[in-house]
Amino acid sequence: MKYLYYPGCSLEGTAREYDSSTRAFMTAMGADLTEIEGWTCCGASAAEAVSELLTLVLPARNLALAEAMKPSGRDILVPCSACYLNLKRVEEKTRVSHALRDRINEALAADGLAYQGRTRTRHLLDVVSRDLGAAAVARHLVRPLTGIRVAPYYGCQCLRPYAVFDDPESPRSMEPLIAAAGADLHPWTMGAKCCGASHMNTKMEVGLKLVGAILEAARGADAVVTVCPMCQMNLEAYQRQVARQSGTDCTMTILYLPQLLGLAIGLSPEALRLDLNLAVTGAFLEKLQHTATAA
Amino acid sequence: MALAEETAIELGTMPEAAEALAEIRAMVQPCIQCGTCTGSCPNEFAMDLTPRHMWRLVLLGRTEDVLASRTFSLCSACYMCTLRCPRGLPLTEAIGRLKQLAAPRHLPHLRSGDLFYRNFIDSVRRHGRVREMEFMSLYFAQMMNPWLPLRYAGMGMRLMRRGKVALQLPSRGSGRLAKLFEKVAEMENRP
Ligand code: SF4
Ligand code: SF4
Numbered sequence: 001m002k003y004l005y006y007p008g009c010s011l012e013g014t015a016r017e018y019d020s021s022t023r024a025f026m027t028a029m030g031a032d033l034t035e036i037e038g039w040t041c042c043g044a045s046a047a048e049a050v051s052e053l054l055t056l057v058l059p060a061r062n063l064a065l066a067e068a069m070k071p072s073g074r075d076i077l078v079p080c081s082a083c084y085l086n087l088k089r090v091e092e093k094t095r096v097s098h099a100l101r102d103r104i105n106e107a108l109a110a111d112g113l114a115y116q117g118r119t120r121t122r123h124l125l126d127v128v129s130r131d132l133g134a135a136a137v138a139r140h141l142v143r144p145l146t147g148i149r150v151a152p153y154y155g156c157q158c159l160r161p162y163a164v165f166d167d168p169e170s171p172r173s174m175e176p177l178i179a180a181a182g183a184d185l186h187p188w189t190m191g192a193k194c195c196g197a198s199h200m201n202t203k204m205e206v207g208l209k210l211v212g213a214i215l216e217a218a219r220g221a222d223a224v225v226t227v228c229p230m231c232q233m234n235l236e237a238y239q240r241q242v243a244r245q246s247g248t249d250c251t252m253t254i255l256y257l258p259q260l261l262g263l264a265i266g267l268s269p270e271a272l273r274l275d276l277n278l279a280v281t282g283a284f285l286e287k288l289q290h291t292a293t294a295a
Numbered sequence: 296m297a298l299a300e301e302t303a304i305e306l307g308t309m310p311e312a313a314e315a316l317a318e319i320r321a322m323v324q325p326c327i328q329c330g331t332c333t334g335s336c337p338n339e340f341a342m343d344l345t346p347r348h349m350w351r352l353v354l355l356g357r358t359e360d361v362l363a364s365r366t367f368s369l370c371s372a373c374y375m376c377t378l379r380c381p382r383g384l385p386l387t388e389a390i391g392r393l394k395q396l397a398a399p400r401h402l403p404h405l406r407s408g409d410l411f412y413r414n415f416i417d418s419v420r421r422h423g424r425v426r427e428m429e430f431m432s433l434y435f436a437q438m439m440n441p442w443l444p445l446r447y448a449g450m451g452m453r454l455m456r457r458g459k460v461a462l463q464l465p466s467r468g469s470g471r472l473a474k475l476f477e478k479v480a481e482m483e484n485r486p
Binding site: 014016047050054061103107111156169194199201206209238 | 375478
């Protein structure tokens with residue numbers, strides 16, 4: 001299981017624990033990740049608001065770099081849903097339009113690069129749920145997360161518009177993984193609802209409403225797990241503002257999926273950088289203490 | 296509404312806006328006004344026009360009214376409408392085009408989004424990667440709203456304490472991706 005790895009900008013900054021836990025978990029599961037040399041920003045949600053061509057050229061630059069890496073034939077693993085969609089969009093669009101690929105390549109030539117259309121971009125959840133699979137997590141299980149109730153939060157852009165590995169409206173790919181970790185499922189219908197993405201930066205009132213509804217529905221769970229740095233930040237960083245607006249407490253532990261699964265296969269909270277999360281409650285850590293390591 | 300009038304006057308001097316809108320209109324031409332997009336949108340509660348209504352105005356070529364509304368700027372690209380539209384229209388992408396159409400016009404009611412995205416992209420041009428703290432400080436400085444940073448101050452402190460962001464002075468220089476950006480601009484400005 002060899003992959004090229006595109007961390008994206010957030011994973012170097014506000015989402016460093018997502019980077020650390022992804023690498024630690026994947027390596028422990030026997031996967032091999034090689035970072036794409038010289039990668040640059042995919043444009044996030046900003047390029048689309050500014051220029052159509054830039055929205056395609058910024059991710060295409062990274063696909064061209066990935067394509068040039070030897071040995072060829074490795075899928076590109078992407079943990080951030082926004083980066084994933086930006087890279088994936090270029091693959092999908094250039095596959096059906098060679099005219100578009102030529103246009104992109106005309107721009108890339110300014111950087112001495114060219115994209116042939118031979119890459120395959122995969123979201124982390126796709127790789128974990130289908131390449132590794134719940135059975136492998138169960139085989140590596142060292143610390144069953146017994147009694148911990150988890151709400152799986154998928155967000156939007158790993159599911160839509162390209163339905164690659166899960167149902168885009170009622171996703172379930174995390175459920176077998178949570179079960180394999182020995183944890184309980186918090187049943188809810190908010191898993192594929194939008195967290196507001198960058199609204200928190202430009203239209204906070206609107207963002208708080210969306211996040212508030214998700215945190216409200218998570219009540220009763222011990223943790224929400226995410227697979228995107230923007231979802232994670234929205235759910236973990238504004239809990240106080242949401243509480244002030246709605247008048248109800250909504251304190252909730254928010255973890256990245258590889259952190260949860262990493263704990264279950266016996267990686268330490270330090271290795272998974274739980275210290276960097278903005279919302280891990282004392283109650284959660286106490287429950288974690290009570291899960292016995294079987295080893 | 297005063298805002299709409301102000302914006303309309305500004306747009307009146309920009310006939311090319313109508314031309315660009317024609318392209319977007321072609322993307323949504325088969326719309327049957329069923330309202331599925333409105334019913335699917337998580338941000339609809341905050342919009343002045345419902346998504347269905349906005350598409351109607353796009354079809355009617357009412358550029359000023361579309362750009363004077365906040366509807367497209369409130370789209371968080373969740374792709375639910377795109378997924379569900381019975382005509383299979385690329386709605387989220389069409390909204391992206393509306394954002395691109397509005398961006399260079401510096402419409403007063405879209406200011407916070409404009410500045411945010413412009414500073415973000417500028418950070419990418421200079422460094423190749425986003426320096427989160429740098430572009431956030433530039434964004435706050437340009438918003439010229441002294442209360443705004445305070446809303447994020449608590450979070451900023453928590454991020455700094457964890458070493459997730461560092462205070463960085465904006466750096467100068469032509470930029471790591473400058474050539475690529477120039478080329479893209481040149482290609483987009485071709486007649
Ligand atoms: S869902 Fe599609 S067809 Fe229905 S109103 Fe919206 S854009 Fe038109
Ligand atoms: S993609 Fe945008 S317009 Fe469509 S449902 Fe989502 S937020 Fe609303």
